[in-house]
Amino acid sequence: MPLLEIRNLQIDFGRPPHALRAVDGVSLSLEAGKTLGLVGESGSGKSVTALSIARLLPSPPAFYTGGEILLEGRDVLKMSAADLQSIRGALVSYVFQEPGASLNPVFRIGNQIKEALKLHRTGAATDAEVVRLLKLVGIPAPEARVKSYPHELSGGLQQRAMIAMALAPHPELLVADEPTTALDVTIQAQIIELLGQLQQQLGMAILLISHNLGIVGDLADHVAVMYAGQIVETAPARELLKRPLHPYTQALMNSVPSLDADAHRLTAIPGAVPRLGAFPPGCRFHPRCPRAQPACSETPPALLESEPGRWVRCPLWNAPALKA
Amino acid sequence: MTDPKMTRFINRLLWSVVTLLGTAALTFFLLNAVPGDVARVIAGSKASPEVINEIRARYHLNDPWWTRFALYLGQIARGDLGHSYVTDQPVSEAILTRLPTTVALSSLAGVMWMVVAVPLGVLTARFRGSGFDRSILVVATVSLSLPSFWLARMLQYWLAYKLGWFPVATFKSFAHLLLPAASLAILFVGYYARLIHTNMVEVLDSPYIRAARAKGASETRVLFKHALRNALIPVVTILGMDVAAMLGGVLFVENVFALPGIGTLALQSVFNLDPPMIMGTVLFSSVMVVGANWLVDLTYRWIDPRIKGGH
Amino acid sequence: MNEPLLEVKALKVYFPSALLNRHKEFVRAVDGVSFTIAPGETVGLVGESGCGKTTLGRAVVRLLEPTDGQIIFEGEDLTRLRGSALRARRRKFQMIFQDPYGSLNPRATVANIIGEALAIHHLAPNAAARRQRVESLLQDVGLDNSHARRFPHEFSGGQRQRIGIARALAVEPKLIVCDEPVSALDVSVQAHIVNLLSDLQQEHGIAYLFVAHDLAVVRHLSRRILVMYLGRIVEAGEATATCRSPRHPYTQALISAVPVVDPDSKRRRIILSGDVPSPIHPPGGCPFHPRCPVAEARCKTDVPVLREIEPGHWAACHLAKPGQSPAS
Numbered sequence: 021m022p023l024l025e026i027r028n029l030q031i032d033f034g035r036p037p038h039a040l041r042a043v044d045g046v047s048l049s050l051e052a053g054k055t056l057g058l059v060g061e062s063g064s065g066k067s068v069t070a071l072s073i074a075r076l077l078p079s080p081p082a083f084y085t086g087g088e089i090l091l092e093g094r095d096v097l098k099m100s101a102a103d104l105q106s107i108r109g110a111l112v113s114y115v116f117q118e119p120g121a122s123l124n125p126v127f128r129i130g131n132q133i134k135e136a137l138k139l140h141r142t143g144a145a146t147d148a149e150v151v152r153l154l155k156l157v158g159i160p161a162p163e164a165r166v167k168s169y170p171h172e173l174s175g176g177l178q179q180r181a182m183i184a185m186a187l188a189p190h191p192e193l194l195v196a197d198e199p200t201t202a203l204d205v206t207i208q209a210q211i212i213e214l215l216g217q218l219q220q221q222l223g224m225a226i227l228l229i230s231h232n233l234g235i236v237g238d239l240a241d242h243v244a245v246m247y248a249g250q251i252v253e254t255a256p257a258r259e260l261l262k263r264p265l266h267p268y269t270q271a272l273m274n275s276v277p278s279l280d281a282d283a284h285r286l287t288a289i290p291g292a293v294p295r296l297g298a299f300p301p302g303c304r305f306h307p308r309c310p311r312a313q314p315a316c317s318e319t320p321p322a323l324l325e326s327e328p329g330r331w332v333r334c335p336l337w338n339a340p341a342l343k344a
Numbered sequence: 345m346t347d348p349k350m351t352r353f354i355n356r357l358l359w360s361v362v363t364l365l366g367t368a369a370l371t372f373f374l375l376n377a378v379p380g381d382v383a384r385v386i387a388g389s390k391a392s393p394e395v396i397n398e399i400r401a402r403y404h405l406n407d408p409w410w411t412r413f414a415l416y417l418g419q420i421a422r423g424d425l426g427h428s429y430v431t432d433q434p435v436s437e438a439i440l441t442r443l444p445t446t447v448a449l450s451s452l453a454g455v456m457w458m459v460v461a462v463p464l465g466v467l468t469a470r471f472r473g474s475g476f477d478r479s480i481l482v483v484a485t486v487s488l489s490l491p492s493f494w495l496a497r498m499l500q501y502w503l504a505y506k507l508g509w510f511p512v513a514t515f516k517s518f519a520h521l522l523l524p525a526a527s528l529a530i531l532f533v534g535y536y537a538r539l540i541h542t543n544m545v546e547v548l549d550s551p552y553i554r555a556a557r558a559k560g561a562s563e564t565r566v567l568f569k570h571a572l573r574n575a576l577i578p579v580v581t582i583l584g585m586d587v588a589a590m591l592g593g594v595l596f597v598e599n600v601f602a603l604p605g606i607g608t609l610a611l612q613s614v615f616n617l618d619p620p621m622i623m624g625t626v627l628f629s630s631v632m633v634v635g636a637n638w639l640v641d642l643t644y645r646w647i648d649p650r651i652k653g654g655h
Numbered sequence: 656m657n658e659p660l661l662e663v664k665a666l667k668v669y670f671p672s673a674l675l676n677r678h679k680e681f682v683r684a685v686d687g688v689s690f691t692i693a694p695g696e697t698v699g700l701v702g703e704s705g706c707g708k709t710t711l712g713r714a715v716v717r718l719l720e721p722t723d724g725q726i727i728f729e730g731e732d733l734t735r736l737r738g739s740a741l742r743a744r745r746r747k748f749q750m751i752f753q754d755p756y757g758s759l760n761p762r763a764t765v766a767n768i769i770g771e772a773l774a775i776h777h778l779a780p781n782a783a784a785r786r787q788r789v790e791s792l793l794q795d796v797g798l799d800n801s802h803a804r805r806f807p808h809e810f811s812g813g814q815r816q817r818i819g820i821a822r823a824l825a826v827e828p829k830l831i832v833c834d835e836p837v838s839a840l841d842v843s844v845q846a847h848i849v850n851l852l853s854d855l856q857q858e859h860g861i862a863y864l865f866v867a868h869d870l871a872v873v874r875h876l877s878r879r880i881l882v883m884y885l886g887r888i889v890e891a892g893e894a895t896a897t898c899r900s901p902r903h904p905y906t907q908a909l910i911s912a913v914p915v916v917d918p919d920s921k922r923r924r925i926i927l928s929g930d931v932p933s934p935i936h937p938p939g940g941c942p943f944h945p946r947c948p949v950a951e952a953r954c955k956t957d958v959p960v961l962r963e964i965e966p967g968h969w970a971a972c973h974l975a976k977p978g979q980s981p982a983s
Contacts, residue, residue, distance in 0.1 A: 061841040062812075076558055101563075109560035116558075121551040125650055126573050139560045160929070169649040174930045175704075185559070204703035205868060206927050209912040213926055231842055234914025261916055273916055275846035277871040279898050286875060288846035292811065 021093055023192055023225050024050040024073065024112075030086035031068055031077070033296070040296040042068045044249040045087070050242075052192060055219065055226040057236030057257060059272075060246035063293045069246070070197050070229050074108050075099075092192070110140040113191035117198040119178035123170035129181045130166030133188055140189035153184040156221075158214060176207035180214065187222065195227045200235060212238055233273060237261045245269050248294055248304040251323065255330040265326055265337040267309045303334070311336050360634045367630040369413060371623060376409040380617045386429045403429075416623070425627075426620035428613070435624035438609060445515055446605035449598070450590035452521055453528035454583070460533050465540025465575075466567050469548060477541075484534030496527040496600040513602040524601045528594060532586065539582065543575035550574075577648050581640045588636025592629025658730065659691035660829055660862050661715070661748075666724035668707070668714050672935050682934050684710040686886035687724070694829065697856065697863040699877030699894065701870050701909065705931050707886040712832045712866045716750050717741060729829070746776050749823035753835035755815035759807040765818055766803040769793070772825045792821040795858075796851060813844035820851065824859070832864045837872060849875060870913050874898050882906045885934055885942040888961055892968035902970035904947050904981050941973070949974060949981055 031043040043065045050056045060066040071077050073089055075096055089096040091111055096104070116122040124132060130150050137145040147166065154162035157180040170178055179199060186194060196215065200208035216239055219226055230236050236243055237257055244254040245266065253266040264270045274287040291308040294300060300307050306316040313336065323331045326338070383399045384391070391399075400406050404415060419426060425435035464484075468477040503523060504512040510523040547553065548571055556570045557563075593607035602608070606625060613621035645651050668685040684707040692698045702708045713719040715726055717733055726733040728748065736744060752758035759768055770789045772778075779785035790800045796817040807815055816836060823831050833852065837845040853876060855861060867873050873880060873894075880897045882890040882905065890903040901907045904925075911925040927946045932938055938945050944954040953973055961971040965978075974981040 061843060074558060076554055105560050105562055107560070108558055114555065114558040116551060116555060118551060122555040124552045124556065124570055124574070126577075126648065135561070136559050171650050176930055182555075189560070204931075205870070205912045206703060206908055207930070208914070209924060209926055212914075213924070232914055234916045237916060238914060262919070272842060275843050276916060277846075277849070277869075277875045278915065279871050279874055279910060279913055286846040286849050288850050289843045292813065292844070293841070 022049040023052040023092060024048070024227070025090040026069070026073075026087070027090070028087040029069065029072065029089060030084070031065075031072060032083045032085045033081050035080075035083070039083070039085075041085075042082075042249055042296055043072070046246070046249070046251055047087075048244055048251070048254075050193070050225050050227060052225050053219070053223050054242070055228060055240045057240030057243040058227060058229045058246060059231065059233055059236050059243060061231050061272075061293055063248070063295065064246040065249040066229050066246045067197055070195050070227060072096075073193075073195060073227070074112050074114070075104055076114070109136060109189040109191065111191055112193040112195060113186035113189065115179070115182050115186050115194065115196045115199045118202050119175065119182045119199075120170060122182060123178060123185075125170055128167050128169055129173070129185075130168075133181070133185045136185045136188040149188075153188055154181070156187070156218070157181070157184045158210075159184070175203050176210060179203060179207075179211055183211075183214065183218070187218065187224075190222070191224055193225045193227065195229070197229045198231070199228075201230070201232070208235065215239060233261065233276060245272070248299055249296075250304065250333065251331075252305070252333045253331065259330060265330070265332045266334050267311050267336075268305050271308075271310075311339055356638065360638070363634055364627070364630050365417075368417075368623065368627055371626045372413045372416065373409060375619050375622060376412075378617070382429065382617065382619060420627075425624045428618050428621045430613075430616045430618045430621075435620050438621065439606060439624055439628055442604055442606050442609050445603055446591060446593060446598070446607065449521055449524055449528070449594065449603060449605060450587055452525040453532070453590070454587055456525055456529035457533040457536055458583070460529070461536035461540055462572070464533075464537040466544055466572060468537070468541045469544030470563075470567060472545060480537065484538050487530055487534030488532070490531060492527070492531055492594075493596040493600060495530060496524070496597045499523055499527050500600060513600075515603045520601075520603075524597050524603060527597050527600075528590070536579065536583075539579055540575060543578060544571055547571045547575045577644070580647060581644055584636050584640040584643065585633070588632045589629075591632045593625060660694040660696075660729060661692040661864075662725075662727040663691070663715065664689050664725040664727065666711065666714060666726065667722045668710050668719060669722040680935055683707075683886045683937065684934060685714060685721075686937075688883075688886075688888055689724075690881055690888065690891065692830065692862050692864060695856065695860040695862055696879070697865055697877045699873035699880040700864060700866045700883060701868065701873050701880060702883035703868055703909075703931060705885075705934060706883040707934070708866045708868075708883050709834055711883070712750070712834045712864060715864060716748050716832050717745075718750070746772075746826045747828050748830040748832065749826065749828040750832045750834060751816070751819050751823050751836045753838055755812045755819065755839060756807075758819055759815055761807055763806075764803065765793075765805055765807070768807075768818060769803075769821045769825050772822065776826055778826065788825070789821075792824055795824065795855070796821045797847075811844075812840050813847060816840065816844075816848055817851065820848075820855070824855065824861075827859070828861060830862045830864065832866065834866050835868070836865075838867065838869065845872065852876060870898065870909055882909070885932065885937050887942065887971065888969075889943065889972070890970045891961070892970075896968055901980055902964050902968060902975040903943075903972045904949055904974075905943050906970075907980055908948075941971075 026046060026048040029043050029046045030041065032039040032041050034040055046065070046069055048056065058066045058070065068077065068082070072084065073091070073096065084097050091107065123129065130147070133150045133153060134145055137149060150166055151162045154165055159165050159177055159180050173181065200211050203211065212235055215226060226239070228236055228239055240257040242254065243257045243260045244251050245268065246252065247268050253260065253264065253269050260269065264273055271287070271289045275289060277286055289308050294304060300317065302317040302319055303309070303321050306312040309316065321333050321335055323333050324335070324337070326332045383396045383405055386399050386403070387395050404412055427434050428438065464480055468480050471477055500512060500523065504510040511520045514520060553566060553571055556566050561570065593605065593610045595607040595611050598605040598607035599611050606628065609621065610625035613625060666685055666688045669681040669683055672680040672682055688711060690698065700708045700711065710719060714721045721734055728744065731744070733741070733744065766786070766789050769792055770785050773785050773788060779788055789803055793800060793802060798814065798817055798821070807818070810818065837848050840848065849872060852863065856863065863876065865873055865876050877894045880892065880894045881888050882903065884905050890897060890901060890906045897906065898910060901910055908925045908927050925948060929946050932945065940955045940957055941947070941950070941959050944950040947954065951973065957973065959971045959973050961969050964970050964975045972981055
């Protein structure tokens with residue numbers, strides 16, 4: 021049984037008749053100890069999906085209108101508040117995008133990490149354990165850092181502290197929502213490396229959300245690409261990056277500037293990401309798709325298994341790939 | 345070179361002195377402009393012209409006000425606040441004997457309104473937009489619009505006089521403080537409840553609150569530990585200022601309930617046209633406010649770790 | 656024209672440190688930087704947060720006061736100009752900012768935002784001409800005439816950035832300093848804006864000082880790249896050459912840190928240890944030595960000078976040699 025299984029998740033913002041569907045029938049699965057990368061741009065619904073795993077979306081305005089989120093077989097969407105509280109931290113933990121803003125500014129980081137311990141591993145809620153956790157995430161001089169306030173740390177150290185706080189209760193699943201986006205490129209590299217190391221040591225599964233395909237590629241076993249609230253492609257990471265099948269994935273990869281290519285013009289995807297509630301008919305990507313056929317604007321495509329283990333939401337996936 | 349902390353401190357001190365001097369000068373000047381013959385007040389209505397002239401000479405009442413002000417300052421510098429022109433009691437003694445009453449009343453009122461305002465502020469923020477929130481908003485707005493003397497009078501009439509639940513006036517026991525403190529508390533509770541509400545709403549939107557929930561903290565813990573601590577930071581400073589203002593004398597409430605506090609003293613001294621006492625109470629009140637300002641600044645630095653750093 | 660459009664000489668921008676001025680400590684945001692930009696050329700300025708690149712960009716357009724050094728624009732030293740003389744020159748250089756949400760006045764219409772400079776510099780004879788120019792600018796940046804009447808909050812990040820570009824273009828500048836213009840945008844939107852900037856350069860011959868922390872984006876647009884660390888230039892050279900064969904260990908680390916989408920790439924990751932040190936107390940000797948994977952004894956004591964390792968390729972490293980990257 022997979023550790024995390026999302027089936028046909030539907031999330032709306034607002035109530036009918038004005039409801040906007042941000043997540044439309046998303047299904048994912050993640051095995052224990054593995055890493056799944058969830059890639060997409062703003063408005064794709066990836067963060068909303070990730071936050072819903074522990075039901076962290078404020079409701080209102082968000083409403084779970086369909087589907088299930090199974091964590092170790094139990095449906096999170098049907099859990100009581102008490103049950104939710106007990107799995108948050110102990111089963112699934114989060115690392116957020118802006119570490120400085122996600123740490124409480126008036127409490128010392130040692131205090132905040134200890135709280136994570138107190139909530140789920142009361143026996144281990146000691147100063148020694150806090151120091152051990154800080155060492156684990158590579159924070160230098162941990163005994164002194166315990167007394168630091170968040171604003172006294174650099175962005176990289178703040179993120180490490182958040183990771184320590186997230187791992188303190190020994191979760192089975194770590195959801196990292198754009199953990200490196202706000203950080204410098206060399207610090208990004210450090211944090212990704214750290215996550216990889218920690219996964220090897222501690223064996224937790226990681227759901228890594230990012231808009232950066234390169235980062236996801238480094239760490240993930242499998243990748244799912246989201247567009248306009250739907251999954252448009254899933255595949256093993258290596259396969260996806262070497263041979264993307266969905267036109268959006270291909271276009272996304274082509275628009276990322278690389279250090280090696282010589283072109284002075286980036287291949288930009290024409291048009292813009294459609295806004296919630298203003299999705300085009302049929303395939304949501306068709307107005308921007310170089311392979312679009314008339315049928316694409318009529319029938320919404322379903323996810324097709326192009327090869328064992330690879331799924332694409334495009335009937336034309338077999339058409340010759342676009343030049344990079 | 346000079347230590348910037350020391351420079352800041354001396355700067356602060358100088359400005360405080362300027363503020364106090366300014367307040368004193370302004371009051372002195374206004375007192376001077378008030379119609380009424382001080383000499384007659386001192387001498388009594390039946391005094392003869394010679395006595396009145398003698399009093400004028402003794403108290404320098406014929407000199408221009410700034411000369412008298414300078415003399416007064418000199419006097420204060422020696423620690424002497426003067427004597428009441430009416431009772432001849434030393435001003436400092438009068439203030440000190442009445443201070444405990446005012447302190448007791450102010451602290452009790454402060455505790456009462458905070459105990460009510462904090463949960464109201466937190467819960468209305470948590471259940472924002474609900475009927476509960478909206479009704480508290482109405483109640484709060486009404487409460488802070490009430491005139492203090494009217495409220496005190498009404499409470500006294502209905503709850504003390506008519507229903508006999510509380511003592512009507514004077515200060516003979518702790519119970520005598522309850523109704524006056526309640527009147528004060530009712531006036532402030534609305535304001536503080538809304539203030540806390542607004543700060544809580546802002547704080548509850550912060551990413552670190554979401555992170556606290558993600559940790560598995562209960563909603564109570566999130567509200568009262570993670571959020572409240574941040575939301576109260578600006579509130580504490582305002583509280584300090586309000587308590588200081590109260591310590592300077594809560595004129596109307598004290599008067600209505602005939603409590604022997606600084607407020608009643610100040611009010612009486614105005615009715616009696618008793619300059620030394622008026623100056624004394626005004627100066628005391630200014631010192632309280634300036635001192636509170638200072639204390640509030642220090643406290644702010646201490647409770648908000650982001651400021652401690654000095655940036 | 657062989658004259659450089661912009662020549663920056665030994666520019667220093669120091670800020671007094673808020674904490675302890677008893678020791679007269681300064682944040683050495685820019686610590687002796689020199690470079691040139693030719694007309695119509697794009698020079699990329701790369702570095703991580705705290706390296707001083709944003710400060711440098713702002714100093715060049717005199718949004719910040721330089722502490723020392725010269726900024727020579729079309730032969731004139733801007734640091735000597737004040738008041739109306741400086742304002743008149745401002746037409747020639749403009750800036751685009753990083754935050755598409757913060758850099759546009761939320762209470763002004765798009766037409767006002769773009770047209771304001773036209774009014775200030777009297778570039779249009781009357782309101783009708785001004786409106787026409789605003790509309791043509793909107794089209795230049797890929798927006799619609801109808802957008803002129805709207806307010807910033809009605810647009811997406813990418814669109815706002817286009818508005819910012821139109822605003823900069825309005826006065827027909829010779830140089831635009833782009834301060835991280837695409838960092839806050841999604842990947843696909845980034846591509847649009849980068850292409851737009853490139854097209855505009857072709858059409859109007861504008862030079863860019865492109866400041867960013869994303870080396871790949873910088874490389875796409877720039878002919879030359881300057882790499883900054885702790886207020887100093889540590890490497891300078893032609894874009895492709897610098898990225899293919901960096902001569903400074905920091906540049907190498909930056910390059911290796913750029914996430915690459917090809918899973919087969921044999922690139923070896925150089926992970927730097929520690930954080931960027933404080934610009935108030937830069938380390939002695941080479942400012943990079945505490946984090947440098949190949950630092951030697953002399954790196955702790957001797958400050959390396961920016962020297963020409965190969966024609967057109969400069970690096971400030973004791974270990975830099977032609978034909979070889981130091982940390983390989």
